[in-house]
Amino acid sequence: MQPLLPKIPLGDAIEWLVDWLRINVAPLFDAIRWVLGGVSDILTNIIQFFPPLVLIALLGLLIWLISTRRQAILAVLGLLLIYDLNLWRPFTNTFVLIIVAVLLSLIIAIPAGIWMTRSRWAEGTIKPILDFMQTMPAMIYLIPAVFFFGIGMVPGIIATIIFAIPPPVRLTYLGITQVEKEFKEMALAFGASGRQVLTKIELPLSLPSLMAGVNQCIMLAMSMVVIAGMIGAPGLGTNVYRALGRIDIASGVEAGLAVVIFAMILDSASRALGSREQSMAVRLVSRWQRRRRERAAKSVELPVAAEENS
Amino acid sequence: MSIKIEVKDLIKIYGSEPRKALSLLRQGYSREEILEMTGQMVGLGGISFEVSEGEIFVLIGLSGSGKSTALRCINGLIRLTSGSVVVDGHHIEDMSDKELRRFRGENMAMVFQHFAVLPNRTVLDNVAFGLEIKSIPLEERYRRATEALRMVKLETWRDRYPDELSGGMKQRVGLARALVMNTSILLMDEPFSALDALIRTDMEDELLNLQQEIRKTIIFVTHDLDEALHLGDRIAVMRDGRIEQIGTAEEILSNPANEYVSKFLRKVDVSKVLTAGDVARRPEEILRLTEGPRSAKLKMDTVGVDYLFVTDRSQKLKGIVTMDDILQLIAQGSRSITDAIKEVNTIDKMATLQDVYPLLANVRGVVAVLDEKGRFLGMLTRADVISRLAERGSNATATA
Ligand SMILES: Nc1ncnc2c1ncn2[C@@H]1O[C@H](COP(=O)(O)OP(=O)(O)O)[C@@H](O)[C@H]1O
Ligand SMILES: [Mg+2]
Numbered sequence: 001m002q003p004l005l006p007k008i009p010l011g012d013a014i015e016w017l018v019d020w021l022r023i024n025v026a027p028l029f030d031a032i033r034w035v036l037g038g039v040s041d042i043l044t045n046i047i048q049f050f051p052p053l054v055l056i057a058l059l060g061l062l063i064w065l066i067s068t069r070r071q072a073i074l075a076v077l078g079l080l081l082i083y084d085l086n087l088w089r090p091f092t093n094t095f096v097l098i099i100v101a102v103l104l105s106l107i108i109a110i111p112a113g114i115w116m117t118r119s120r121w122a123e124g125t126i127k128p129i130l131d132f133m134q135t136m137p138a139m140i141y142l143i144p145a146v147f148f149f150g151i152g153m154v155p156g157i158i159a160t161i162i163f164a165i166p167p168p169v170r171l172t173y174l175g176i177t178q179v180e181k182e183f184k185e186m187a188l189a190f191g192a193s194g195r196q197v198l199t200k201i202e203l204p205l206s207l208p209s210l211m212a213g214v215n216q217c218i219m220l221a222m223s224m225v226v227i228a229g230m231i232g233a234p235g236l237g238t239n240v241y242r243a244l245g246r247i248d249i250a251s252g253v254e255a256g257l258a259v260v261i262f263a264m265i266l267d268s269a270s271r272a273l274g275s276r277e278q279s280m281a282v283r284l285v286s287r288w289q290r291r292r293r294e295r296a297a298k299s300v301e302l303p304v305a306a307e308e309n310s
Numbered sequence: 311m312s313i314k315i316e317v318k319d320l321i322k323i324y325g326s327e328p329r330k331a332l333s334l335l336r337q338g339y340s341r342e343e344i345l346e347m348t349g350q351m352v353g354l355g356g357i358s359f360e361v362s363e364g365e366i367f368v369l370i371g372l373s374g375s376g377k378s379t380a381l382r383c384i385n386g387l388i389r390l391t392s393g394s395v396v397v398d399g400h401h402i403e404d405m406s407d408k409e410l411r412r413f414r415g416e417n418m419a420m421v422f423q424h425f426a427v428l429p430n431r432t433v434l435d436n437v438a439f440g441l442e443i444k445s446i447p448l449e450e451r452y453r454r455a456t457e458a459l460r461m462v463k464l465e466t467w468r469d470r471y472p473d474e475l476s477g478g479m480k481q482r483v484g485l486a487r488a489l490v491m492n493t494s495i496l497l498m499d500e501p502f503s504a505l506d507a508l509i510r511t512d513m514e515d516e517l518l519n520l521q522q523e524i525r526k527t528i529i530f531v532t533h534d535l536d537e538a539l540h541l542g543d544r545i546a547v548m549r550d551g552r553i554e555q556i557g558t559a560e561e562i563l564s565n566p567a568n569e570y571v572s573k574f575l576r577k578v579d580v581s582k583v584l585t586a587g588d589v590a591r592r593p594e595e596i597l598r599l600t601e602g603p604r605s606a607k608l609k610m611d612t613v614g615v616d617y618l619f620v621t622d623r624s625q626k627l628k629g630i631v632t633m634d635d636i637l638q639l640i641a642q643g644s645r646s647i648t649d650a651i652k653e654v655n656t657i658d659k660m661a662t663l664q665d666v667y668p669l670l671a672n673v674r675g676v677v678a679v680l681d682e683k684g685r686f687l688g689m690l691t692r693a694d695v696i697s698r699l700a701e702r703g704s705n706a707t708a709t710a
Binding site for chain 2: 180182183185186187188189190191192193196200201204205207290292293296
């Protein structure tokens, strides 16, 4: 049957655009692929260089440092389970994918969020892009990633970044815009430069919001793991995806469980980073700061005491 | 005293197109008309004043009258549209952003209405903030900050975080943070407005005490008339981006420039502001210690009173004599009035009328006002005080 209206050749147009980009912007895509691929290979090699048990111990220690002992023990148990299930290799791949994707997301997202607070134009441009990105189903991101970067780790990272980047941008922007005007004005009144206002007022005061952004970014990246597996990014996602294809319940559940364990570890660790009380690192730093201050203050006490006596 | 800050024809127009608004303003259009015609807000419509070194200069006005704008044009946080601001001979309006930042950091410190004490820093690190901005070494920073904290009596709190502090204490931190900069100028934007009335008065007193020591040039913004009269060496009353009157508390109280100012003043509790010296009245006749009873009677008869104040050669008050006693002396044939002199309540000229009330409860309802050397300045009767209060503070006294 003849349709009522002729079909607009939208798909054709986009295909044409993608082709055009692929041909003309090819060097850029190649460079990105080369860099990301290189970095993730190196990281993977480093991580796989450690015997699993050593790495588990190191990760446990790290979590203990930034969080509580309880969380560290739980994390070690979870990682041991992953090791025991024979999923260590895919785990390390997923680990690298998450690290690279999250770090890159944050490197882009935080400056972008800051930029939005500085420029009307940036605010007006980035906001609708974020809205658009967040309304798209996650699968859609695979299309450009695959077209431009083929299959494997790199398109997996790219798709993950695109998916995970909106929350940290938004939360950076939100955190900074919620800093009270009087604080910024105070800093300026005491002679601060724009950069000092950012580093001494805006970023410290929006830290909870920033860390919430980091947490969300990590969690979204985790939720992309399985989808990234569909385009050949090595890791736990591939195992899940493969098990789905074969209706292999046993290995599907095992790989899925590993994903969940990893997600929980990342979640609690990134939360701990954000909260002041919990984190051992914060406690260490503040103790060190207090020492420094006490030492500095000691040099104050003497002349003042003399003054009071006289 | 030398002029520290000179503000001349200062105009600030908020908005993207100040040019048109400026020319309308110069043609004499009002703030509302300009807002309607151009959409530009006239923050300041041309104000001029000078502040002397070591003076507390108060800007007072209702909310929206432009006080904060004026203050921020002085330290350049807000760039003025037209006019000039000269601080220590330097034109603020000619400075580049960078020069301004330096100049501000070295010459002017500011205290804020909502304290602007950073919640993520200890008290000490809050006070040291400005020094940190200037990259002063840590040790010196803390040394100076600790000293500043001592000035505001908060040194034992220096390692605490602001959420443990009361409002008054937070503002002391704000004050210490400003003092530590060692600037000669202090800009205070409604620093005590967010505090309870009781604490506010304490803080005002403390500021005055501190000022005895530090002798800074202070511009103090407030919307509270009592506060203005209490603190200000001179006061500028602002309205809709203009200054209605500048003068000392006494000048403004006794001689309001226009209807607006006198209306504004009606809100004050005059009894807290006027001093006995302000209101004291010189009696038409005073009796010298050396004069006799007959001369006393003559003076009382001519003026039509039944008592006289007695002073010695150096104007020191000896007491009071009444008609009854004088008549008795004359009947006895006495030559001296000494035996008839009675004690009278006295009060220092700096005491406020509030302090005078209780003393007026004696038989005649009269008090002698003395200067700092104990010399007789004048007298106050209950009627004097009441009529003076009724003159202006009708609202305040009605509720008092
Ligand atoms: N950034 C701004 N943009 C536009 N109008 C402003 C701005 N800041 C202040 N105003 C206006 O300027 C006038 C004076 O404000 P302000 O100086 O804050 O008054 P005050 O401190 O006496 O309450 C007010 O009517 C206010 O609405
Ligand atoms: Mg204000």
